[in-house]
Amino acid sequence: MRILRPVEVDLALVGFGGAAALVLSALTTPLRVAVIDPAGLDAADSKRRTWAFWTGPTDELDPVLDAQWPGVDLFGPSGKQRLDLSPMRYAMVRSEPIFGLAAEAADRxxxxxxxxxxxxxxxxxxxxxxxxxxxxxxxxxRWVLDSRPVKPARPGRTFWLQHFRGWWVRSETPIFDPESAVLMDFRTPQPAHGVSFGYVLPTSANTALIEYTEFSPRRLGDSAYDEALRAYARQLGLGNLIVDEVEDGAIPMTDAPFERRPSARVVRIGTAGGATRPSTGYTFSAMRRQATQIAELIRSGRDPVPDAAYPRRHLWMDSVALHAWDSGLVSAPEFFERLFLRNPPDRVLRFLDGRTSPAEELALMGSTPLVPMARSALRSLRT
Known part of the structure; x- marks a missing residue:
């Protein structure tokens, strides 16, 4: 009787989303690799996404960026503020070229x-x-990198979602400024529990991604997202827009911990591996860092176990902020406006990416509403 042995590989990527695609495209060392997904590599077709991230003057993704902006507009309680991001940029890439690079790596x-x-x-x-x-x-x-969605290891104090709907729109007349994006526009009607804001990410004078986003405990119904986007477009004075594509998503914002390494040779990556920033929902930059480090570890013959995506002190600060917003101690629009206006923008962006020093973080904390944030911090020490 013939006994069939399972195929053996050095590295298996379970789930083929953005995190796995970035890892695959970063690998340069010859090794036996497998990708396992209910849709195989065709999973990219059903997982189309747009990712926005902060980067420096140059980036290896520059050839495939859809757009980049040296400055952004912030609409907070004090009105419109133009933020010069130099020496950084706000950049946007769609998932198709990322998955394309991964497919090339799979062939190689x-x-x-x-x-x-x-x-x-x-x-x-x-x-x-x-x-x-x-x-x-x-x-x-020999090793498994698992990017499938997973529940936190235990409950946290706060569980919110960054949930959104975006419209890819075009206009017959030039109505957008391709040199500047609207990062956070808090002029949208605010929910009873949570915070909402709009984005405008122009790719040309005639095309843009317009997005309505909420930070709150629960998603909305389809009609509510569409009505919010229509209202936001009217508020911006944008008429006769043609909607070419629609994007939806929901990303966890929680201080509940995710188990990054459930067993000796299974490592979680992406949101399941802690790549999502609890206070903002940003994930892409941390996924890239994980992918780069995993490839470097494999190249040097070490175990493919990346560092934590964010320093522990940042996660504590995020927990304090989330609780302050959730409990009503602090207004999120006021929090973000003060953070950006009382600090150099590049310091804020590096903090959101988890790349600031303790001295910089003291300055950042000092620019937030101190008394209510201190109350939230004290509550965190008692729980």
Whole structure:
């Protein structure tokens, strides 16, 4: 009787979203790689996204950027503020070129593509047996990078979502300023519990991504997002827009911890691995850092276990901020306006990416509403 042994690989990527695509495209070391997803590499077609991120004067993604802006507009309680981001930029990339780079890497590495719903990951200490939803063996890997959505390891004090709907629009007449994006426009009607704001990310004088975003505990219904976008477009004085595409999403904003390494040879990446910034929902920059570090670790012959996406002190500060907003101690529009207007913009952006020093963070904390933030901090120490 012939016994069929499972295919063995060095690295298996379970789930093919943005995090896995960035890891795959960063790999340069020859190794046996597998990608496992219910849709295989075609998962990219159903996971179209737009990512915005902060970057410096040059970036390896420059050839595939949809747009970049040296300055942004902020509409807060004090009105409109133009922020010069120099020496940084706000940049936007769509998912298609990111998944395209990953597909090229898959060809270069001769990666196995397995179309399957993954069930259990059985870690025996020296390898991981990957089973499908029916318990059948899919393959065996020395290491697994798992980007599937997962619940936090335990509840936190606050659980919000960054939830949004965006319209890719075009106009027959030039109505957008391609040199500046609207980062946060708090003139939108504010929900009873949470905060809302608009984005305008122009890609030309005639085209833009217009987005309505809320930070709050629950998503809205489809009609509510559409009405909010229509109202925001009217508020901006934008008429006769043609909507070419629609994007939706919901990203966790929580101080609940995610278990980054559920077993010795299984490592979570992306949001499941802590790449989402709790206070903003930003994820892309941390996913890139994870991917770059994983590729470097493999290249140097070390275990592909990246560092935590954000310093522990940043996560504590995020927990304090989330609780302050959730409890009504602090107005989120006032918080963000003060953060940007009382600090150099590049310091704020580096903080949101988790790349500031303790001295800079003291200055940032000093620019926020001190008394209510101190109350929130004291409450965090008692829980």
């Amino acid at each position: 590495l001769a990666a196995h593509t397995v179309v399957a719903n993954v069930g259990d990951l059985v870690d025996n200490g020296s390898s991981v047996d990957i089973l499908d939803a029916d318990g059948a063996s899919v393959l065996r890997a």
